[in-house]
Amino acid sequence: DCNDGDPNIFPGADEICDGLDNDCDGLADDGDDDVVGAPPQYVDGDGDGYTTCGGDCNDSSPYIKPGVSMAPIYRLYSGQHGDHIYTLSWSEVQYAQGLGYVYEGATGYAFSGSGSGRSPIYRLFKSGDADHFYTASVAEKDYAISIGYSYEGVAFYAHTSQPASTGPWYRLYNSSTTDHFYTMSAAERNSAQAGGYAFEGVTCYMYASDASCP
Numbered sequence: 001d002c003n004d005g006d007p008n009i010f011p012g013a014d015e016i017c018d019g020l021d022n023d024c025d026g027l028a029d030d031g032d033d034d035v036v037g038a039p040p041q042y043v044d045g046d047g048d049g050y051t052t053c054g055g056d057c058n059d060s061s062p063y064i065k066p067g068v069s070m071a072p073i074y075r076l077y078s079g080q081h082g083d084h085i086y087t088l089s090w091s092e093v094q095y096a097q098g099l100g101y102v103y104e105g106a107t108g109y110a111f112s113g114s115g116s117g118r119s120p121i122y123r124l125f126k127s128g129d130a131d132h133f134y135t136a137s138v139a140e141k142d143y144a145i146s147i148g149y150s151y152e153g154v155a156f157y158a159h160t161s162q163p164a165s166t167g168p169w170y171r172l173y174n175s176s177t178t179d180h181f182y183t184m185s186a187a188e189r190n191s192a193q194a195g196g197y198a199f200e201g202v203t204c205y206m207y208a209s210d211a212s213c214p
Contacts, residue, residue, distance in 0.1 A: 017053040057213035061164045063117050070212045072106035073156060075182075081130035082177035086123075088112055088156050108169060108184045108206030110158040117163065121204055123155035129178035134171075136160050136204050158204035166205040172197035184208055 002024035003009040011024045021028040043051060048065045050056035058064040071088045078085075078101045085096055086107060093103055111118055122141045124133045126149045133144055134155055145151055159166055170189045172181045174197045181192055184206055193199055 055213055058165060058211060061211075063115075063159070063163055064165065064211050064213060066213045068115070068212060069112075070109040070207060070210050071112045071156065072210070073108050073110055073206065075104045075107040076101035077104055078102070078130075082174075082179045083130045083132055084179060084181055085132050086134060086155060086182060107182060108167075108208060109210050110156045110204075110206050112156060114157055117159055117161075118157040119160045119204070120154040121156050121158055123152045124149035125152055126150070126178075131178045131180055133180050134182060134203060158206055160204055162205045165211055166207055168202040169204050169206050171200045171203045173200055174198070 001010050002021060009020065009022050009024065013023045015022045015028070043059075044056075045059040046056075046062040048056065048062040050059075050065045052059050055066040056064075073086050073088055074090070074093050076085045076087075076093060076096050077083070078096075078099070080100055083101075085092075085101060087093060087096075088110070097103060110121070114120070119136050121134055121136055122138075124135075124141065124144050125131070126133070126144075126147075128148060131149075133149060135141055135144070136158070141151065158169070162168070167184050170183055170186075172183075172189065172192050173179070174181070174192075174195075176196060179197075181197055182203060183189055183192070189199065
């Protein structure tokens, strides 16, 4: 018995996430993850270097782990210009509101920086059509520039193949109003199609809510 003053600590006891060596094997918490037959909280199920005991709040996705933060992608719309803007910058939200855009909430959660499994989502704007366009494709970005769009940089980073806990970010286009519209909602996608938008596929994959580990 390595701690005779605590009845819950003894050889053969269950190791729990409390910073103590509960089973008296000289290892505590994550240090016990090599024990044969270890319970799930000591196994790194997604190979991201963190166990549940070590703070991994989603051990089925290697992209969700301690130290990785997500950001909301805000959506705004201008009825005057027939244009949607998507941005992770709250200051840009406020600036766009000053230009008459209406804030419509967060369309999903993605990342502000690069990292494993993330691709840049490029942002472009065509002033003649008052249309913001977002794509993960370098070829599409270059083509859009060739037909009059101005490149405005990387809007955010997201997944281009679908990992666990994500959903598709649908892209639609209305040729009458020259507006690209993006949403994670299948209901909004269907409603937009009924209103004259053409479905153009999936741009990337996002999280419907903030899945960052606390």
